[in-house]
Amino acid sequence: MNIVLLGIQGSGKGSLVIELNRIMDFTLISTGQLLRNEVATGSKLGKHIYELQTNGILVELDTVISVIDKKLRSVTRDTIIFDGFPRTKEQLLALDKICTIDKVIYLNLSKNVAIDRIINRLTCDSCGYITSKRRYNSNVCPNCGGHLATRSDDTIEGVNTRFAVYEKETLPLVEMYRERGILHEIDANRSITDVLTDFLKVIK
Ligand SMILES: [Zn+2]
Incomplete structure (x- = not known):
C-alpha cells in the first residue's frame, strides 16, 4: 500500500513515523533524506544535486522524481509512506506518473495548537529527534x-509564514486527493496515541 502523509510542521508527522517504526514494517520516503543519500553515493546525479544545493538552488522536480523512482524500484516492503512529498500540485501530478497512491492521511492541526507546539519544540542537531x-x-x-535546541525559525512569525505557504500550496492537494476519494482526515490536535490509533484504523 502506498500512503501519503500530509500535514503542516508540528502536526505530529515525525512523532507518528517514530511510533509506527516500533510496530510495523514500512519504507519511509522522505525526499530530503533521499537527496542526501544520493549525494553521498557520489553518483553523477548526486554531484548534480550537491551542486544545486550548495548554491541554494531548489532541486528540479524531474531530479526529485528520478530519485524517488529509483528508490521505489528497490523497495521490497509492502507499505510505503511518503512524508513531505508531494507538497505542490505539480509534484502530485508528477508522482502520479511513477506510482499509484492508495491512501492519503491528512493530519489536520489548528493554527493555535501548531503555534503552541512549535514554539515549545526542541530539535536535535545530530539526529533530528523532536521533543517538547x-x-x-x-x-x-x-x-x-x-x-x-529551538530551531531558529520556530517562532510565531515562522509558524505564520509556514501556514501561509501551506495553505496556498498544500491545502489544494488535500482537496485533490479528497475528490479521488482516498483522503482520510485525522484530528491532529490530540495526543500522538490518539493519532496513532486512528492511523492504524485507516490503513487496516
Ligand atoms: Zn539526537
Whole structure:
C-alpha cells in the first residue's frame, strides 16, 4: 500500500513515523533524506544535486522524481509512506506518473495548537529527534546524546509564514486527493496515541 502523509510542521508527522517504526514494517520516503543519500553515493546525479544545493538552488522536480523512482524500484516492503512529498500540485501530478497512491492521511492541526507546539519544540542537531519543552526538561537528546535546541525559525512569525505557504500550496492537494476519494482526515490536535490509533484504523 502506498500512503501519503500530509500535514503542516508540528502536526505530529515525525512523532507518528517514530511510533509506527516500533510496530510495523514500512519504507519511509522522505525526499530530503533521499537527496542526501544520493549525494553521498557520489553518483553523477548526486554531484548534480550537491551542486544545486550548495548554491541554494531548489532541486528540479524531474531530479526529485528520478530519485524517488529509483528508490521505489528497490523497495521490497509492502507499505510505503511518503512524508513531505508531494507538497505542490505539480509534484502530485508528477508522482502520479511513477506510482499509484492508495491512501492519503491528512493530519489536520489548528493554527493555535501548531503555534503552541512549535514554539515549545526542541530539535536535535545530530539526529533530528523532536521533543517538547513541556515534557522534556534537558538539552541532551534522549535518542543519540546530541544537543537539543529551538530551531531558529520556530517562532510565531515562522509558524505564520509556514501556514501561509501551506495553505496556498498544500491545502489544494488535500482537496485533490479528497475528490479521488482516498483522503482520510485525522484530528491532529490530540495526543500522538490518539493519532496513532486512528492511523492504524485507516490503513487496516
Ligand atoms: Zn539526537
